[in-house]
Each structure stands twice: as C-alpha cells, then as structure tokens.
Amino acid sequence: MKGELKIYNTLTRQKEVFTPLHKDYVGMYVCGPTVYGHPHLGHARAAVTFDIVFRYLKHLGFKVRFVRNITDVGHLEDEVAGEGEDKIAKKARLEKLEPMEIVKLYTESFHDAYRALNNLPPSIEPTASGHIIEQIEWVQQILDNGYAYEADGSVYFDVLKYNESHPYGKLSGRILEDLLETTRELSGQDAKRNKVDFAIWKSVSEEHLMQWNSPWGKGVPGWHLECSVMSTKYLGEQFDIHGGGMDLLFPHHECEIAQSVACCGKESVRYWMHNNMITINGQKMGKSLGNFITLIDLFAGTNDLLEQAYSPMTIRFFMLQAHYRSTLDFANDSLKAAEKGYKRLTNAFNLLEKLAHSGNETAADAVEDAKILETCAACYTHINDDFNTALVLADLFELSNKINSFFNKQLPLNAISAATFAKMKTTFQAFFTDVLGLKDEAQDGNSDVTDGLMELILEIRADARTNKDWSTSDKIRDQLKALNIQIKDGKEGTTWTVN
RNA sequence: GGUCGGAUGGCCGAGGGGCUAGGCAGAGGUCUGCAAAACCUCCUACACCGGUUCGAAUCCGGUUCCGACCUCCA
Numbered sequence: 001m002k003g004e005l006k007i008y009n010t011l012t013r014q015k016e017v018f019t020p021l022h023k024d025y026v027g028m029y030v031c032g033p034t035v036y037g038h039p040h041l042g043h044a045r046a047a048v049t050f051d052i053v054f055r056y057l058k059h060l061g062f063k064v065r066f067v068r069n070i071t072d073v074g075h076l077e078d079e080v081a082g083e084g085e086d087k088i089a090k091k092a093r094l095e096k097l098e099p100m101e102i103v104k105l106y107t108e109s110f111h112d113a114y115r116a117l118n119n120l121p122p123s124i125e126p127t128a129s130g131h132i133i134e135q136i137e138w139v140q141q142i143l144d145n146g147y148a149y150e151a152d153g154s155v156y157f158d159v160l161k162y163n164e165s166h167p168y169g170k171l172s173g174r175i176l177e178d179l180l181e182t183t184r185e186l187s188g189q190d191a192k193r194n195k196v197d198f199a200i201w202k203s204v205s206e207e208h209l210m211q212w213n214s215p216w217g218k219g220v221p222g223w224h225l226e227c228s229v230m231s232t233k234y235l236g237e238q239f240d241i242h243g244g245g246m247d248l249l250f251p252h253h254e255c256e257i258a259q260s261v262a263c264c265g266k267e268s269v270r271y272w273m274h275n276n277m278i279t280i281n282g283q284k285m286g287k288s289l290g291n292f293i294t295l296i297d298l299f300a301g302t303n304d305l306l307e308q309a310y311s312p313m314t315i316r317f318f319m320l321q322a323h324y325r326s327t328l329d330f331a332n333d334s335l336k337a338a339e340k341g342y343k344r345l346t347n348a349f350n351l352l353e354k355l356a357h358s359g360n361e362t363a364a365d366a367v368e369d370a371k372i373l374e375t376c377a378a379c380y381t382h383i384n385d386d387f388n389t390a391l392v393l394a395d396l397f398e399l400s401n402k403i404n405s406f407f408n409k410q411l412p413l414n415a416i417s418a419a420t421f422a423k424m425k426t427t428f429q430a431f432f433t434d435v436l437g438l439k440d441e442a443q444d445g446n447s448d449v450t451d452g453l454m455e456l457i458l459e460i461r462a463d464a465r466t467n468k469d470w471s472t473s474d475k476i477r478d479q480l481k482a483l484n485i486q487i488k489d490g491k492e493g494t495t496w497t498v499n
Numbered sequence: 500g501g502u503c504g505g506a507u508g509g510c511c512g513a514g515g516g517g518c519u520a521g522g523c524a525g526a527g528g529u530c531u532g533c534a535a536a537a538c539c540u541c542c543u544a545c546a547c548c549g550g551u552u553c554g555a556a557u558c559c560g561g562u563u564c565c566g567a568c569c570u571c572c573a
C-alpha cells in the first residue's frame with residue numbers, strides 16, 4: 001500500500017528507488033546553518049524540506065538517525081591571503097561579544113524558528129567546535145594518504161593529485177580543466193599550489209579569537225571538513241542520505257566527497273539531495289545579497305517587504321505547495337493565498353475528528369467510495385515520487401471536499417463503507433500531522449476553559465436563535481468576530497474557529 | 500566566459516507525448532433568519548520559431564528572456 005519511495009539523486013541526476021544500506025535503518029545527514037545571524041526564509045526551506053524526508057522515512061517505519069550540524073567555527077569569510085577571517089569571530093568583534101555568545105544567541109534563534117515551523121529536532125546536532133580533534137585526525141590521515149600538503153602552517157587538499165585517480169567534480173558536473181581556466185584569480189594568492197585546492201586546516205594569526213593547536217600550528221579547520229568528519233562519525237563511513245541547499249553543491253559537497261575518498265578510501269554518501277532556493281523578485285534570497293527576510297520578521301510582520309505577518313504554519317504550507325527542487329518565489333500575494341489554503345485544510349482536519357460513521361460495511365455509493373480510496377492511495381504515490389508534497393496537498397484538498405460534504409450532510413456518510421471511512425481518516429490525519437508536519441496553530445493557545453466558555457456562549461446563542469431573538473444572536477456573533485472568532489452555523493449546530 | 504536549470508491560465512504553483520493537479524482571486528447557483536462557512540458549476544494555460552509523431556505544453560533543434568553555481572551562502 002505504501003509503495004516504494006523514489007528519491008532524486010543529484011549524483012546520478014535521476015530518481016532512484018530508495019533502499020537503505022542497512023535494512024530498517026536510515027542514516028541521514030543535512031548541512032545545517034552557520035550561526036552568525038538570524039534564520040531567514042531560505043533556512044526555513046531547507047529545514048522543512050528535510051523535515052519532510054525525516055518524517056516520511058519514519059512514517060514508513062524506518063529507524064532514522066538524522067544528523068544536522070551547527071557550524072560555529074572555521075568558516076572563513078574570504079581567502080585573501082593571511083586575512084581570512086572567521087565569520088563567527090568577525091561578528092563577535094563587531095558586536096563586542098564573545099564568539100560563544102554569538103553562537104549561543106543564534107543557535108537558539110534557529111532552534112526557536114525550527115520549532116515554530118514544527119520541524120522535528122534532529123537526532124544529533126553536532127557542532128564543528130566540538131569536533132576539532134576528529135578534524136585534526138582527518139587532516140593527518142589525508143596528509144598520510146598523500147592527498148594534501150602543508151604550506152605555511154595550513155594544510156591544503158591537493159585536488160590535482162586527487163583527480164588523477166578520482167573524478168573531482170562528479171557531483172556538480174564540473175570538469176577540472178574548466179575549473180582551472182575559469183576559477184576566479186584571487187588577489188595576493190596564498191600558499192596553495194593550485195587555485196582549485198582548498199584548505200582543510202587554515203593557520204590564523206595570533207589576534208584571532210578562535211584557534212586551536214594542531215601539528216601544523218595554531219589554526220582552524222577548513223569549512224568543508226566538518227561535515228565529512230561529523231557525518232561519518234555518527235553515521236558510519238557509508239550512509240544513506242546527505243542533504244543540503246543547492247548552493248552547497250559546489251564546492252562544499254564536492255569537497256566532502258573528495259575528503260571522504262582521500263581519507264577513508266570510499267565515498268560515504270549514497271543519495272545526495274538538494275533543495276532549491278527561495279527567490280525574491282526572481283533573485284535568490286541570500287545573506288550576501290542582503291535581500292533576505294528573517295523568520296522573526298515574517299512571523300511578526302516587521303519588515304518593509306511584508307504587508308502583514310505570516311504564521312509559521314502559513315510559511316510551512318507555502319513551501320509544501322511547491323516541489324523542493326524548484327525555486328520558490330516570495331510574494332505577499334502567494335503567502336496570503338497559502339494562509340487561506342492552510343486554514344481551509346486545517347478546518348477539514350478538525351471536522352474529520354467530529355465525524356462518526358454509522359458502521360455500514362457496504363458503501364451506499366460505490367463510485368464515491370472508490371474515489372476516496374483512490375485519493376488515499378494517491379497520497380502515497382505522490383509522496384513516494386521524490387516527495388511531491390504539492391500533489392499530496394492537492395490530494396488532501398480533494399479529501400477535504402468530501403469531509404466538508406459529509407459534515408454538512410451534503411453527502412451522507414453511509415455513501416462510503418466503514419472501512420473506507422477509517423482509511424480516509426487515518427490517511428488524512430497521518431499525512432496532515434505526521435508526514436507534512438502541519439498542525440492547527442489556532443488551537444495552540446486554547447484551553448479547556450476556552451472550550452467550555454465557547455460551548456456556553458454558543459448554547460446561549462442557540463437559545464436566542466430558537467426564539468428568533470436575532471439581535472442577541474447577531475450581537476454574540478459580531479462581538480466574537482471582533483475577538484477573531486468566526487462562528488459558522490451548520491445543520492448539526494454551530495462550530496467556531498479562531499482566525 | 501564555462502556548467503546547469505527555468506519560462507505554465509488574473510496570481511502562486513504541480514505535471515510532463517493523448518486521461519488536460521491543487522490553492523488563491525473572479526462569476527453563477529444551492530444551503531441559511533441574515534451572515535460566514537461549505538458544496539456544485541464556470542473561467543482550460545503551457546515564451547517564440549521550426550521539426551518528429553496519427554497526436555506535443557510535454558520529445559528534438561534553434562531563438563529570446565530569466566535565474567543558479569563557478570567566492571561565503573539553506
């Protein structure tokens with residue numbers, strides 16, 4: 001029933017049937033953020049994309065270890081000779097804070113945003129600074145294996161040497177000769193033998209706030225190294241899925257492959273997955289372009305580009321409406337449309353809970369019954385097709401129509417069999433809640449007291465309506481509306497929702 | 500310049516040789532004390548020019564435009 005999952009593998013440029021290395025277990029690593037600023041919409045996209053992967057694999061019954069790192073060191077701002085400055089250290093100097101203070105502040109900001117978006121926390125969240133020793137060991141091993149050289153206290157990966165026996169560029173589709181011709185010439189070139197070489201250990205000057213002792217002198221690990229080191233440490237020399245943003249494809253992931261091969265003698269990743277970018281006015285939203293909107297601003301509506309605040313679930317829904325490998329353009333109108341769509345779906349989700357099937361074993365309407373079963377199956381077909389959440393949402397909307405019709409008695413519940421009803425209920429709920437990670441955020445602040453009060457108020461209003469006391473009933477409705485509570489009179493009594 | 504990707508109805512977005520998602524907006528209708536919600540119906544599009552094919556938005560070639568990566572980036 002659940003079928004087989006196909007994943008688009010960047011390495012082979014095609015969808016492949018997913019089979020884990022070890023039966024029933026899945027190892028998955030995703031490149032996390034560098035914590036030197038608040039998370040923005042782009043970070044949310046990556047987080048939601050791989051949260052879906054994590055959730056669905058779990059839904060399929062796999063035992064998943066999901067590792068997502070926090071980069072808190074070693075991320076050189078630029079490679080101008082001798083002046084490479086660590087991002088964290090730079091920000092610390094600017095704000096006159098300790099590096100660890102910066103790391104703490106933004107790590108928590110990321111956690112807050114991830115939680116608000118209803119992303120499940122990863123199984124392990126390792127930091128680069130916590131794995132300096134392991135990284136030094138890797139540098140040494142790569143040196144010992146002859147794929148790196150030391151120069152001026154730094155250690156560089158020898159790409160040309162590596163390429164003699166292994167194709168460098170296979171993941172991003174690059175040819176080394178082209179790279180040698182086109183790679184930008186950096187001013188005051190450093191000790192690298194070739195411009196395509198990259199640092200796996202970088203010496204830094206005395207003044208640097210963050211540095212560690214190593215066999216090659218004081219310095220910091222090269223950025224690409226941490227992911228290779230931490231992924232294999234927690235998932236083994238070979239593991240199933242490695243994810244990240246498309247912008248990390250080259251050079252970051254390419255370097256990771258080279259490092260793994262150079263150190264361990266084999267590639268560690270089986271399925272490479274990359275999510276596409278969020279764009280704004282057709283251009284990539286990014287830190288360096290400065291055209292990003294932080295999630296804090298989005299949730300609060302505090303940014304000139306925003307016409308209103310957008311809730312975490314609205315943003316999640318917005319992203320799920322597009323396929324993760326397509327670019328997704330930010331626009332107020334799109335967010336507003338997503339907000340309405342999300343509310344409609346959530347409403348159906350809540351109504352489904354209230355439906356009670358009479359128990360008839362045969363469907364009164366065989367066509368309707370078959371249609372619903374078909375849609376339930378389609379949810380799996382679609383998520384299995386490289387996580388096509390857009391189509392899954394379309395399926396859920398289809399089911400929503402039925403749920404609403406049942407609830408409003410526009411379609412009798414006995415039209416479908418008890419078994420079909422049960423299937424519809426479990427499928428809808430499983431996809432809405434467990435797989436897509438959606439929830440009714442309007443319920444977040446509600447308590448039993450609120451529910452009790454609303455019950456009482458609606459009872460009073462029902463009495464007024466029975467007595468045709470329209471002024472009282474309308475007064476209740478209007479006043480509640482002012483409190484953002486929407487009253488909906490139906491055949492089976494009145495329901496309410498918080499807007 | 501090199502490599503790769505994209506152009507879909509009023510808007511957002513799936514899909515990807517014949518069955519022509521979905522959401523939002525709009526029009527009409529049903530229901531309703533009124534309203535809201537809901538349901539039903541309608542609005543049927545794939546940048547341009549050639550080609551392949553019984554048939555192309557979908558495949559191939561070309562053109563135009565846009566973007567990504569090649570430097571840190573989710």
